[in-house]
Amino acid sequence: MATARTMAVRQRLLLHPAAKPLIFILCLLPFAWLFYAALTNQLGANPQEALIRATGDWTLRFLCIVLAVTPLRVISGTPALARFRRMLGLFVYFYVVVHLLSYSGFDMGFDVADIAKDIAKRPFILVGFSCFVLLTPLAATSFNAAIKALGAKRWQLLHKLVYLIAGLALLHFFWMRAGKNNFAEVFVYAAIIAALLGWRAWKRFARPKRPASAAVPVMGAR
Template sequence: MNKLLMHPAAKPVIFLLCLLPFARLTYGAFTDGLGANPAEFLIRATGDWTLRFICIVLAVTPLRVMAKANALARFRRMLGLFAYFYVVLHLLCYSWFDMGFEWADIAKDIAKRPFILVGFSAFLLLTPLAATSFNRAIKAMGAKRWQMLHKLVYFIAGLGLLHFFWMRAGKNNFAEVFVYAAIIALLLGWRVWNYASKRKPKLSAGMRGGSSSEKSLRSSTG
């Protein structure tokens, strides 16, 4: 697995695969293949792909650990940038097709409709993650601060899910919402379990060390 993922062609192949949804939407837009309401189709499709890429990014670490495929980590940055690429497209489609690039109306809509506010907040939080996804940013910020910043992706995933839930609530269609909720819960739950399992041996070792110290103290005083 690692050997395959480290192949020079691996990154270009993943890059092209990530562009396939964009290529499909572009082709559909120019060939009248997006249904009766192409504007709505584009807005929803770009939003769906944003959430999918966030799930894919969250899946990298569990897959890397469980499959012992450390080379997966080299694709995480690219996948994260594609999540940002699709959220920018989502925002542009909404701003253009729904609002006609009327910035005052966009601001009012963000303030008036909670699900738009939540989605826009997720976009704002994702922006610094995309802007600092380069080696120079890691060096400038320091690894610890950079890691703390990029843990925002967990909160962003929650906001994206809430945005999706509210959007589907209008049509009382929650099937996909439950699927995404289950995936995100599983990926975040794995992280909690992994963190706890790493902490347990350390705590046990600390307790054993404390018991040994007490025994030594008793024997010396006895």
């Protein structure tokens, strides 16, 4: 258990003006490496497939990171972690867009008709495209103006779609690995997502019941 002093130090570091730019740069590093590797022919014998798979993998990784923010914030007693959640969520969308563009360009030559046929024909493509569609309104409403326009309750309800997206992303990842009978990574991501969603379910349904004497709040209590 972290001491109060350790928690205070973490808070100060996370609230430092340089913290957000640093996290932003770290989040861009995978893209920068892939871009560099593509330019210098370091993506292997099939660079197009490597790029498509890598951008998909990073989308799922960032999705796991976003889902981990709240548990880490609560368990570590570090509320300042919440200030990075919006940026991390937008990086999920950034990587899914790059993933979609890689597939559309390298596999389909940006032929819209062929892309539409492929989505309808192959279930794992349909599931992956559904993740992109569902992530789009979340990215579009990740701003204070959108929160005010929707209202806090409706905004929170909309952003609960991330749980459905996590399940669909995992299914998409499973189907992509099924062709090569490589399920080790699938099990790892499934365990991570199950733990993160399971923690939320436990926090929601395992709240201790208030005693009868506390059922009626004191005037002005929050």
